[in-house]
Amino acid sequence: MAIVAKVWIDEDCITCDACQDICPEVFEVTDDSSQILAAVRTDGVFDRNVGGSPLVGTLGAELGDIIIEAAEACPVEVIKFELVSDGADEAVAEAAPAVVEAAAPSAVAAVPAAGASEALTAVLSGDRDLNILFGSQTGNAAGLAEKTAKMAANYGLNAKVVDMDGFDLASLATMKRVMIITSTWGEGEMPDNADVLWNAISANGPGLNGVHYSVCAIGDSSYDEFCKAGHDWDGKLGSLGGSEAYPIQECDVDFEPPWKTWVTEALPRLACVDDSGTLQVDLLEEMMAYGAGDDDDVVEGDFTPGSVLRDEISVTLEIFRYCPQAAESGWDTLTCAVPGHATLEDVLLTMQRDVDGSLAFRRGSGAGTPTTGVRANGRIVLADAATVGDLTSDGGRLRIEPLPGHPVVRDLVVDTSRYESHRSRAEPWIRTDPREGERLPSGLAMGTMDASSATALHQAGDVLSFQLIQAMSDTLPHDPHYEGPGVHFQQWLRALDPRTSEKQRRQIMASLQEKDGIWSEADHASLMRYGEDGRLAARSLNEARGALLNQNRYAGKSGRLVKWYGRSVKWSGNVNETTLYRQVLGPLGLVSNVFSGVSARMALAFTRNGGPPMRGLQGLLVPPAGLGRIPKMFNGKVDDYHEVVSLFNEIDQRF
Amino acid sequence: MAKIAYYPGNVARAGAAEVEDCIQPLCKALNIELVELPRASSDGGNVIKQATPKLQDALVARNLALAEAKGLDVMTTCASSHGIMCNTADDMKRDPVYASALNNLIARTSGVEYTGETQSRHLLHYLVEEIGLDAVRDAVKNPLKMKIAAYYGPDMQRDGACSGDDPFMPTYMEQLIEALGGTPVEYDSKCASVGSTSMLTLEDASLAMTAAVLSDAIESGAELVVSACTVSHINLDSYQSKAGRASGKHTAVPVCHLSEVVAFALGYYPDRLAQLRTRVRLIGS
Numbered sequence: 001m002a003i004v005a006k007v008w009i010d011e012d013c014i015t016c017d018a019c020q021d022i023c024p025e026v027f028e029v030t031d032d033s034s035q036i037l038a039a040v041r042t043d044g045v046f047d048r049n050v051g052g053s054p055l056v057g058t059l060g061a062e063l064g065d066i067i068i069e070a071a072e073a074c075p076v077e078v079i080k081f082e083l084v085s086d087g088a089d090e091a092v093a094e095a096a097p098a099v100v101e102a103a104a105p106s107a108v109a110a111v112p113a114a115g116a117s118e119a120l121t122a123v124l125s126g127d128r129d130l131n132i133l134f135g136s137q138t139g140n141a142a143g144l145a146e147k148t149a150k151m152a153a154n155y156g157l158n159a160k161v162v163d164m165d166g167f168d169l170a171s172l173a174t175m176k177r178v179m180i181i182t183s184t185w186g187e188g189e190m191p192d193n194a195d196v197l198w199n200a201i202s203a204n205g206p207g208l209n210g211v212h213y214s215v216c217a218i219g220d221s222s223y224d225e226f227c228k229a230g231h232d233w234d235g236k237l238g239s240l241g242g243s244e245a246y247p248i249q250e251c252d253v254d255f256e257p258p259w260k261t262w263v264t265e266a267l268p269r270l271a272c273v274d275d276s277g278t279l280q281v282d283l284l285e286e287m288m289a290y291g292a293g294d295d296d297d298v299v300e301g302d303f304t305p306g307s308v309l310r311d312e313i314s315v316t317l318e319i320f321r322y323c324p325q326a327a328e329s330g331w332d333t334l335t336c337a338v339p340g341h342a343t344l345e346d347v348l349l350t351m352q353r354d355v356d357g358s359l360a361f362r363r364g365s366g367a368g369t370p371t372t373g374v375r376a377n378g379r380i381v382l383a384d385a386a387t388v389g390d391l392t393s394d395g396g397r398l399r400i401e402p403l404p405g406h407p408v409v410r411d412l413v414v415d416t417s418r419y420e421s422h423r424s425r426a427e428p429w430i431r432t433d434p435r436e437g438e439r440l441p442s443g444l445a446m447g448t449m450d451a452s453s454a455t456a457l458h459q460a461g462d463v464l465s466f467q468l469i470q471a472m473s474d475t476l477p478h479d480p481h482y483e484g485p486g487v488h489f490q491q492w493l494r495a496l497d498p499r500t501s502e503k504q505r506r507q508i509m510a511s512l513q514e515k516d517g518i519w520s521e522a523d524h525a526s527l528m529r530y531g532e533d534g535r536l537a538a539r540s541l542n543e544a545r546g547a548l549l550n551q552n553r554y555a556g557k558s559g560r561l562v563k564w565y566g567r568s569v570k571w572s573g574n575v576n577e578t579t580l581y582r583q584v585l586g587p588l589g590l591v592s593n594v595f596s597g598v599s600a601r602m603a604l605a606f607t608r609n610g611g612p613p614m615r616g617l618q619g620l621l622v623p624p625a626g627l628g629r630i631p632k633m634f635n636g637k638v639d640d641y642h643e644v645v646s647l648f649n650e651i652d653q654r655f
Numbered sequence: 656m657a658k659i660a661y662y663p664g665n666v667a668r669a670g671a672a673e674v675e676d677c678i679q680p681l682c683k684a685l686n687i688e689l690v691e692l693p694r695a696s697s698d699g700g701n702v703i704k705q706a707t708p709k710l711q712d713a714l715v716a717r718n719l720a721l722a723e724a725k726g727l728d729v730m731t732t733c734a735s736s737h738g739i740m741c742n743t744a745d746d747m748k749r750d751p752v753y754a755s756a757l758n759n760l761i762a763r764t765s766g767v768e769y770t771g772e773t774q775s776r777h778l779l780h781y782l783v784e785e786i787g788l789d790a791v792r793d794a795v796k797n798p799l800k801m802k803i804a805a806y807y808g809p810d811m812q813r814d815g816a817c818s819g820d821d822p823f824m825p826t827y828m829e830q831l832i833e834a835l836g837g838t839p840v841e842y843d844s845k846c847a848s849v850g851s852t853s854m855l856t857l858e859d860a861s862l863a864m865t866a867a868v869l870s871d872a873i874e875s876g877a878e879l880v881v882s883a884c885t886v887s888h889i890n891l892d893s894y895q896s897k898a899g900r901a902s903g904k905h906t907a908v909p910v911c912h913l914s915e916v917v918a919f920a921l922g923y924y925p926d927r928l929a930q931l932r933t934r935v936r937l938i939g940s
Contacts, residue, residue, distance in 0.1 A: 378823025378846070474809065474848040478863035522850030522860045524701070525738060529813040529822065529846075545705045557856040558705075565702040569714070573696035575665045584855040596900075601893040602670065609915065610927035611673055639693040646764035647714065652707040 126275030135182030135194030155271035165193035170441035188225025310340025340389025370465035566655035573638030664733030677918035720767035734884035738810030740775035796922030798836020804877030866902035
C-alpha cells in the first residue's frame, strides 16, 4: 500500500475528467484544469496545489493507491505526487511507470521488530509454517498462491505452496495454518488437480481441531454456481473442526483486487496463531504493524520480475476487432510510440484506457499467464509476457490477432471451451496403480519416480501453455472433430509418467489411436514453427506416433504410409510415389482419384505448362526401377544405394 | 561462378519433373554451377521419422556429409526438404553425443562424416542472398507481368531455416517476383500448411487446408500461385479441383513451382510461359 504525502496538478491539463471519475475525494475538474479539493489539504485552498500542500491526516494512506491510479490514468501525465518515505528521498513518482524494478523477495525473517511486545516475540519465535494449497485449472490460483507465499514472509511465516494434486491428506490435521486458493471449474466443479483430494476428504476427512484456515475462492459470477468449489472447501474444513481465521473471500473474473483484500486481512490473522495452535486475537493490530514494517523490507504481492528498459519505438499498431452483435470484424490501426520493454498487455491496456474502452482481451497476472495467448506478428505469444521490442522494431508494424484455432468471442477474446471439453474427455490427469511404494492416507498409491525420470518428464513437457500448443496447429481450424495437439501432448506426457497405471496408459494409447486422435494432425511442421515449445510438442507427438506404430504393427493408412515409404527408400534410395499411392490408398482410393480428376491433373500438370506430353504420365504411372525407355530420372536407384540399405539394417530392420 | 551442391528432394525427379526441367537452365543463366550428389538418397520426408527419427536423421546427415565432402553447401528447391535438412543439422548441433552416434553410423556405412560445416540453402534464399535481386533483374528476358501470390508453407518458415527472411511475415519471394517483372499479391495464408505429408492418409483435412490457401490467394487478387515447396505444389495443383469441390470454395488458379517462373522469366521455355499466360487470362486453372 502506497502512502501519498502530497499531490498536485501540473500545467496542460486537458480536463478529461478521468481523475475525478477515479478519485472524486481528491480531484475536481473545472473548466480550466483539474484541482485538488480544499478539504483534503492542510492549507485548505482549492487550486492545483502547485505549492505542494500536504494531504490532511491519514488521507494519504487511505486514498494513496487510488490517487496513484488516477495519476496513471491521466492521458497527459500532469498529476504529480510525492510518496511518504523514510528519509530525505524526495523523488517524484511520475505517472504510469511502465516497468517495475526487480524486487527481490526478502528472506523469511521471523525476527521481532525492536520494541515488539513479549507476546508477539513469543509468537514469532515459534513454529511459523503456513501451507497454501491451490486448486487451479488455468494457473490463476497457482499464481495467486505464489504471490501469497511471498507476502507471508512479511509476517514471519514460512510459507509453502502446495498443489492439491498429490497432497497427503493426513498431514492436513497436523497443520496449524492453512490457506486455500481455488478456482471453480465448469458448473461448480473442482479444478482437475483438486478432484482426488476433494473426493478423499469428502469420503474420509481427518479431524481438523487446531487447524486455522481461510479460503479464497475464484469464480465467474456469470455462472450459477459462483465460487462453489471454494465454498465447498470452506464448509468442509469447518465441518471437520477447523477454525476459520478469516471469512471466505469470493473473487470474480477480475480477481486481483478482492484477493489483495483477503490476503491483507487473512495473513496477519493466521500469523497470530501461536505455537500451541491458538489464535492470539489481541496481537492482531501489532502483527499488522509488524507486517507493514519498513517499506524496504515489505514484499508486495504484485511482484514483477525486473525488465530491461528499452528505448521508445514508433509502431503501426493493428488490432483485430470483432463485434458479435453486429457480426462484423475489422482492424483498428494507429501509429503510436511505445517503450520497447512494454508488454502487449501494456499496449492493449493503454488502448483500452485512452482510445477505446470497449476493446476486449484477457488480462493476466503479469508473468506469462497461460490464458493471455494472442497471435502477434504471426507468433503465438502470451500477451502479458511478450514485449513490443521483441516483436517489431522502430517504424515497424505490430499486428495483434486472437489466438488461432479457437472461435472468437469478441475482439481478442477466444472461446477455449472446445479445447477444454476435449481435454476433459481425454482425462490427462493421473490415475495411479495399486503398487509398492508410498501410499496416501486414503489408501491410494502415490507411485514412485526417480529423480532422473522426474527431470526427463519435466523437460518433455516444459512449455508455457498447452492452450498455446493447441493454437499452433494449422489442421485444427479445418477439422471440427480433431482433439488437437495441446490435448494429445498432455495425454502422451501422462502416458510417459511412470506413476501412471497400466490401465490408464492403455486407455491413453487407445484414445490417441482413435479417429480424431494423434493421426489427425496433418502437419507437425506447423507446430515446429513456434520456437522451443512447438519443437518440443512436435517431437513428443512424433514419439507418440512411433509408439503407436509399434503397438499396432503399422496398421491403418498412416501405418501403411510409413511402412511403404521406408521400404521404397530402402529398395532404391528414392521414394516411389506409385508404390505409396497403391499401398496406402488401395485400389478403391486409386479409382477415386481417377474419377475425382486428381490423376488427370497429376498427369497433365506438367503438360499444362507446355512440357512434353508424356512426362506427367511417366511421373505418375511408372513402376519402380524404370522399365523400357522411361528416362533414368524416374524411380532409378541412387548410386551406391547399398549404403542406404546398410543404414536401414543398422538402425531399423523392420522395413 | 557460384558453385553449390544440388539436392532435388523427393519428387523433383519423379512426379514434379517440371522442377527438374527448370532448375538446370535457370542456374546456368545466373552463373550457378550445380554439383550433382548422385549418392544422395531420400531424406525420409518426415515420414520415416515417425517410425525411427534416428534413421531419418542418418539419411539426412549422410546427404549433408556427401555435400560437405565436396566442400559445398547444398541447395534444394523444396521447402520441405530444406526444413528437414535444417532440423537434422540443428539436432546434431544441439546434441554432440547424438551427432557423434550418427556420424559413426554414416562413416561405417558410407565413409563420410558431417561436421556441421555444410548448410542447406533453399533456392529462394540462395537467389536473394547470394546471387542478388539486381543480378536476377538484369537477367530477366520475359517479365512475368502477372499478379502472383507467393506460397512459402510452414516447413522453412521458422527461425534457423529461413535465412535472413522473417519467419512469420516473409517477403523474399515477393521481392523476387518483383525482380522477375511480376506483381506480388499479399494474403494471410502464405505460410499455412496444406497438409502435404498427409494427403494420402488424411485427405479431408488436407483438402480443406489446400482450399483455404488457394481461395485466400484468389480473393486477394492472385492470377497465379507460386510455391516454394515441391511437395506442397502437388497438393495445390493436382488436388485443387477436388479441394474446391470438397470445401465449396473457389480454388481454380494456376499453380507453378518457383523454379518454373524464374526459368520462364529468364527466357527459357517461352512456349510454356505463353501457355501459362493463356491459362491465366483465359482458362483460369
